[in-house]
Amino acid sequence: MYALIAILMLIAGIGHLAIWTRLHCFFHAKAYRQWLIDMIELLIYAMSLLIPVLFFAWWIQQPRLPDEAILTGGDTEHSLLYDIWFIYGTLCVIAFAIATALWLFYWYEEHRFAAYVNQRVLGRYDFNDVAPQMVAAKTSQLGTMIPGNQILQLDVNHKELFLPRLPEQLDGLTLTHISDLHLKGHMSEAFYRKIVTQVNDLQSDLIIISGDVFDHDKCFAWSSATLGQLSAPCGTYFILGNHEIRTSDPNLARKTLVDDGLIYLGGRHMTLLIRDYPVVLAGNELPWHPPAPDMNTLDSTSHERPPFKLLVAHTPDQFGWAASHDFDLMLAGHVHGGQIRLPGIGPIVSPSLYGTRYACGVFYSEPTLMHVSRGISGTTPLRLNCLPEITQLVLRTGK
CATH class of the missing domain: 3.60.21.10 (Metallo-dependent phosphatases)
Structure with a gap:
């Protein structure tokens, strides 16, 4: 079970990077003032690094549950921080799925447009x-x-x-x-x-x-x-x-x-x-x-x-x-x-x-x-x- 969690964490980690790199792309495409773009860029870099660090700092402090407890949901009473990490992790998994689909679509486009060159x-x-x-x-x-x-x-x-x-x-x-x-x-x-x-x-x-x-x-x-x-x-x-x-x-x-x-x-x-x-x-x-x-x-x-x-x-x-x-x-x-x-x-x-x-x-x-x-x-x-x-x-x- 912990192996499955590790895989999900890896997927969520890639999705996390997909979210913040896409934000980086978006803001650099806009005609904002350069100082504002520089500030947003620094914020994106900081969040890209800080969020995983904060998550793992929180994760290692959590008690290790037996597989049976994980399968049954363990303690049903969760802290607000747990719920926040769960929601953000779910968003990251979704972002991973979307990024993968887009990558496949771009790969398909690249090969389709090869006929023009x-x-x-x-x-x-x-x-x-x-x-x-x-x-x-x-x-x-x-x-x-x-x-x-x-x-x-x-x-x-x-x-x-x-x-x-x-x-x-x-x-x-x-x-x-x-x-x-x-x-x-x-x-x-x-x-x-x-x-x-x-x-x-x-x-x-x-x-x-x-x-x-x-x-x-x-x-x-x-x-x-x-x-x-x-x-x-x-x-x-x-x-x-x-x-x-x-x-x-x-x-x-x-x-x-x-x-x-x-x-x-x-x-x-x-x-x-x-x-x-x-x-x-x-x-x-x-x-x-x-x-x-x-x-x-x-x-x-x-x-x-x-x-x-x-x-x-x-x-x-x-x-x-x-x-x-x-x-x-x-x-x-x-x-x-x-x-x-x-x-x-x-x-x-x-x-x-x-x-x-x-x-x-x-x-x-x-x-x-x-x-x-x-x-x-x-x-x-x-x-x-x-x-x-x-x-x-x-x-x-x-x-």
Whole structure:
């Protein structure tokens, strides 16, 4: 009987973590003040650790009952604290069941959406041999000493996306998607020059940056020698993310990139002619930088053929917005692939209203195909089983 109780406690413990990690995901997806998010995060960490400690401190003080007493319910008179632990434990078991069901559903989605993408790794790079040139902050230097940490590794991926409504004229169009560079000073300017070199070497038709470029004002000066060197025949486009709010002025972050030749898409849309076909590019920075682009102002009748519509959003939480506004393709970042992915399980935490559902990869909700990047960097210098990535997307007509 005590073995069964131990199993139930293990299940409840996993459910306990599921509850608090989901709360972590939820609050990090909201446009709250950073100080409030930091306080909530500390509270979540504290409760995640404190509740099990308090429970076991209470548990070991309880008298050991014989199996017969456990089977019959033992002493029917329980303290209020007993009832509280029983209710919370029941909630944790339910949370475990829900988390397991969601994990199976996400696994099913991952395999179902695999039909929309063919992918391979073009190159895998390891900068640990030049770590002193790549990292600047002490926290990042310490991070490189953690076994298995991948902050100084990089995947350059090639993904063919099969879009059901892609016009034949755009078949083979290439886009390089990068996200979450987090220029803060924890990684050096030399690191970002390496990233820019890898992006330019892909020679894509367009380059798209889906937010979280700057974290600190001091890195604005790096833009000209790094992101300002990005080059693509059809242009380099960007939006802002939640971390630009941490700078003194998001407008200055925006102006810095525009002055260096990048094209800003946030809160608006524009139409290009690519291969003589109309392509609408739009940027959605919600919930941090409203408003969303007003797609009602798009005059599709001005073109003989319906335009191909591409949305750049910082968070994958805008997937529903993209589908409801008839976008063909959406590119997003923000969630970093979870940063820590357990073998066979996947990410544990992802700053999204949907938890880890859209942590990275390809997803489809008619008529929109979404690609979510694992990003380049992050403010926490830790990545396990979750390499930073640059992705070249090749658009193909649907199978």
